[in-house]
Amino acid sequence: MPPGPQESPFRLAVLISGGGTTLVNFLEQIADGRLPVEIPLVIASRDCKGVDRARAAGLRCEVIRPRDYESVDRFSDAVFALIREAGADLVTMAGFLSRLQIPADFEQRVVNIHPALIPSFCGQGMYGHHVHEAVIARGCKVSGCTVHFADNEYDHGPIILQRCVPVYSDDTADTLAARVFEAECEAYPEAIRLIAHRRIDVREGRVHVAPGVD
Missing domain, CATH: 3.40.50.170 (Formyl transferase, N-terminal domain)
Incomplete structure (x- = not known):
């Protein structure tokens, strides 16, 4: 299980493939104090409106396309390497439509x-x-x-x-x-x-x- 509550803010990585409406909802709830987290990383599986929304909000957003990798495993490795680097406590799939292989260290840390x-x-x-x-x-x-x-x-x-x-x-x-x-x-x-x-x-x-x- 991810650590929390903790002195440093609980950190979400948000995975998107489309308009980013769930991400926008998170940001609105963070802004009004209902969701006490921070979002150090957004990953998109393709160029989409959600990328523009994430970057407009000042968030780090990386586009990692499955087609650029030879297998689901390699694609997943690239995604989770960035997530680990960002120090995310939890991964939230927010309209993420690409197949992802979840590694052992993120078991019950992806929702x-x-x-x-x-x-x-x-x-x-x-x-x-x-x-x-x-x-x-x-x-x-x-x-x-x-x-x-x-x-x-x-x-x-x-x-x-x-x-x-x-x-x-x-x-x-x-x-x-x-x-x-x-x-x-x-x-x-x-x-x-x-x-x-x-x-x-x-x-x-x-x-x-x-x-x-x-």
């Missing part, structure tokens, strides 16, 4: 958020609007988001917390995505706070949350 209630509507190919379209097509009455520790399987690893939202009969993928994202904006920072304050314990693949004050 992901998925826009559905795992184990439903998850796995390879289930991301973004693909998820919301599948939820609507199945006729689900609720959806939501899941924050979980990432491992070396798609959308796998111990679940930290989940939040539900209703699915309405006239929903489109866009309207449902917006509602789920509102839930994500609260759920992801909450999970980070729990980890930073060492209130998370993983036993036999299940997350147990100790009582306390965030």
Whole structure:
């Protein structure tokens, strides 16, 4: 588990592949005091709007493209070398769409958020609007988001917390995505706070949350 709470600020590495909206949410919550962390490093798997947003906020942002490496292992080595250099306590996958092999020293130090209630509507190919379209097509009455520790399987690893939202009969993928994202904006920072304050314990693949004050 990552160290914390600690005298120095809890440090996040943020991994992105798109618009950087989750990163923006982190920055807004840091600015208003709800998320007591700092972000020493952002890594993007491609040139995207999130790179511009990160650099505009004064953050170090590196673009590491999977296509520039001969294998997932080599790509992952490059990513985690930068993360170690930055001294990150926790890695947050924030719309990061590239396959990553998590090394042993980062086990239970990488978290992901998925826009559905795992184990439903998850796995390879289930991301973004693909998820919301599948939820609507199945006729689900609720959806939501899941924050979980990432491992070396798609959308796998111990679940930290989940939040539900209703699915309405006239929903489109866009309207449902917006509602789920509102839930994500609260759920992801909450999970980070729990980890930073060492209130998370993983036993036999299940997350147990100790009582306390965030």
